[in-house]
Amino acid sequence: GAVVSQHPSWVICKSGTSVKIECRSLDFQATTMFWYRQFPKQSLMLMATSNEGSKATYEQGVEKDKFLINHASLTLSTLTVTSAHPEDSSFYICSAKGGWDQPQHFGDGTRLSIL
Amino acid sequence: SQELEQSPQSLIVQEGKNLTINCTSSKTLYGLYWYKQKYGEGLIFLMMLQKGGEEKSHEKITAKLDEKKQQSSLHITASQPSHAGIYLCGADWASGGSNYKLTFGKGTLLTVNP
Numbered sequence: 001g002a003v004v005s006q007h008p009s010w011v012i013c014k015s016g017t018s019v020k021i022e023c024r025s026l027d028f029q030a031t032t033m034f035w036y037r038q039f040p041k042q043s044l045m046l047m048a049t050s051n052e053g054s055k056a057t058y059e060q061g062v063e064k065d066k067f068l069i070n071h072a073s074l075t076l077s078t079l080t081v082t083s084a085h086p087e088d089s090s091f092y093i094c095s096a097k098g099g100w101d102q103p104q105h106f107g108d109g110t111r112l113s114i115l
Numbered sequence: 116s117q118e119l120e121q122s123p124q125s126l127i128v129q130e131g132k133n134l135t136i137n138c139t140s141s142k143t144l145y146g147l148y149w150y151k152q153k154y155g156e157g158l159i160f161l162m163m164l165q166k167g168g169e170e171k172s173h174e175k176i177t178a179k180l181d182e183k184k185q186q187s188s189l190h191i192t193a194s195q196p197s198h199a200g201i202y203l204c205g206a207d208w209a210s211g212g213s214n215y216k217l218t219f220g221k222g223t224l225l226t227v228n229p
Binding site: 002004006032034042043044046049091093095097100103104105106107108109111 | 148150155156157158159160163203205215216217218219220221222
């Protein structure tokens with residue numbers, strides 16, 4: 001149980017393109033979903049927290065107009081990197097939490113490379 | 116200053132040996148979570164600790180949270196190559212507020228030599 005699917009797993013695109021990443025909880029309803037960014041050989045950095053049906057809460061220093069988050073249902077959240085540039089290249093990971101007493105369960109991550 | 120310290124940064128052990136990874140918080144934890152990550156992949160949930168003095172085990176992995184809820188340890192008994200990876204502790208400090216977001220330690224890279 002507690003499977004989180006993240007898609008795509010790898011994307012390469014040109015600078016200026018917008019890229020959408022999907023995060024789905026497959027066998028549970030996620031009250032809260034989280035988006036992280038991870039640089040090589042570093043830990044996870046929380047970007048934003050999203051609750052179904054409400055606006056995402058962004059961490060300090062994360063541009064909300066650059067990283068658009070939509071949490072339209074209890075099983076799906078999307079992260080759109082708008083007008084992506086090479087500095088946005090990174091490993092993005094989502095997680096989903098089924099309730100206050102449940103741990104976060106993570107997707108397999110998306111490796112984004114902007115040329 | 117770092118609010119969540121994880122040690123050691125890396126660890127190389129011989130197969131069959133026991134090992135311990137530590138995670139120390141600068142303030143009282145509401146919850147402490149242990150995860151394992153293979154490089155370039157997602158995180159696999161291992162244990163969740165919320166009560167002072169709590170100890171949980173799964174197969175050969177045991178995690179403990181001290182009574183003061185500021186320090187946790189992850190112990191692996193009779194390590195195997197399959198235990199290799201990056202171990203991350205995640206701290207929940209918000210007592211249920213802030214959507215239970217986690218702050219992660221820098222991770223411990225474990226190598227198990229056959």
